[in-house]
Amino acid sequence: MLEVTGVSRSFGGVYAVRDVSLNVADGETCAVIGPNGAGKSTLFNLITGHLAADSGRISFLGRRVDRLPPHRRARLGMSIVFQAARVFHGMTVRENVMVGAHGRTRAGFVSAALRLPRHRGDEREIGAAADDALERVGLAEWADRPADRLPIGQQRALQLARALCARPRLLLLDEPASGLRGEERERLATLVEELRADGLTILLIEHDVAFVTRLADRIVVLDLGQVIADGPPAEVRADPLVLAAYLGQAS
Numbered sequence: 001m002l003e004v005t006g007v008s009r010s011f012g013g014v015y016a017v018r019d020v021s022l023n024v025a026d027g028e029t030c031a032v033i034g035p036n037g038a039g040k041s042t043l044f045n046l047i048t049g050h051l052a053a054d055s056g057r058i059s060f061l062g063r064r065v066d067r068l069p070p071h072r073r074a075r076l077g078m079s080i081v082f083q084a085a086r087v088f089h090g091m092t093v094r095e096n097v098m099v100g101a102h103g104r105t106r107a108g109f110v111s112a113a114l115r116l117p118r119h120r121g122d123e124r125e126i127g128a129a130a131d132d133a134l135e136r137v138g139l140a141e142w143a144d145r146p147a148d149r150l151p152i153g154q155q156r157a158l159q160l161a162r163a164l165c166a167r168p169r170l171l172l173l174d175e176p177a178s179g180l181r182g183e184e185r186e187r188l189a190t191l192v193e194e195l196r197a198d199g200l201t202i203l204l205i206e207h208d209v210a211f212v213t214r215l216a217d218r219i220v221v222l223d224l225g226q227v228i229a230d231g232p233p234a235e236v237r238a239d240p241l242v243l244a245a246y247l248g249q250a251s
């Protein structure tokens with residue numbers, strides 16, 4: 001589904017990502033891990049289109065996308081949950097999720113602003129998609145409450161619902177567990193497991209090896225911008241190169 005081939009990106013002459021290749025198959029959950037500064041965020045941004053690659057190619061659903069801007073990639077079916085994503089204040093949980101469906105419906109902002117009949121139909125469709133997504137992440141009963149009152153763990157679930165509302169082919173998660181602890185972290189892991197069981201294709205970037213071990217079919221390990229391991233979790237965790245890369249950092 002996603003093919004990243006020989007992609008590089010440098011900043012000021014220093015490689016952040018160097019000749020990285022990875023594939024994500026339909027229905028697979030793939031995790032990219034690596035110590036601080038390994039190049040995970042850079043790789044994520046190259047895939048979403050928020051950064052341009054210096055070289056290499058990225059294909060999605062058989063189509064080359066590395067020259068497309070983020071919104072065009074989104075339209076093809078990539079949905080992103082950003083690490084620092086926040087909820088929109090002054091909106092309900094459902095309204096927050098409905099924002100995720102923009103771009104998917106036929107009617108654009110102009111007809112939305114003019115409240116044309118086509119827009120009203122779309123609003124109903126989007127509302128239904130939002131309710132489905134909220135149900136899926138366990139937030140259905142919070143739908144009409146102000147989004148900013150949600151605890152952080154549920155805000156993360158809301159962001160997942162927003163991404164799901166766009167009916168993605170590939171869900172891209174940037175460090176979904178960051179800032180979560182204990183029970184909240186556990187709940188999020190269970191949620192991602194459920195989405196995986198539903199057959200959704202997921203690529204997640206994560207700092208924490210333990211968090212992804214149970215979630216991922218495959219783990220790709222980056223160190224100093226390069227892939228040092230790619231395989232099933234048990235194999236990757238026992239890889240001497242991976243152990244050395246993680247032992248080499250202070251945290």
Ligand SMILES: Nc1ncnc2c1ncn2[C@@H]1O[C@H](COP(=O)(O)OP(=O)(O)OP(=O)(O)O)[C@@H](O)[C@H]1O
Nearest residue numbers: 011015016034035036037038039040041042043207
């Ligand atoms: N916009 C930028 N300008 C200059 N250097 C950058 C930029 N973005 C990333 N880098 C550098 O590229 C390297 C990889 O950084 P990146 O943020 O991709 O790593 P990471 O694995 O996501 O790290 P972390 O886990 O700490 O978020 C680092 O050395 C970083 O300083």
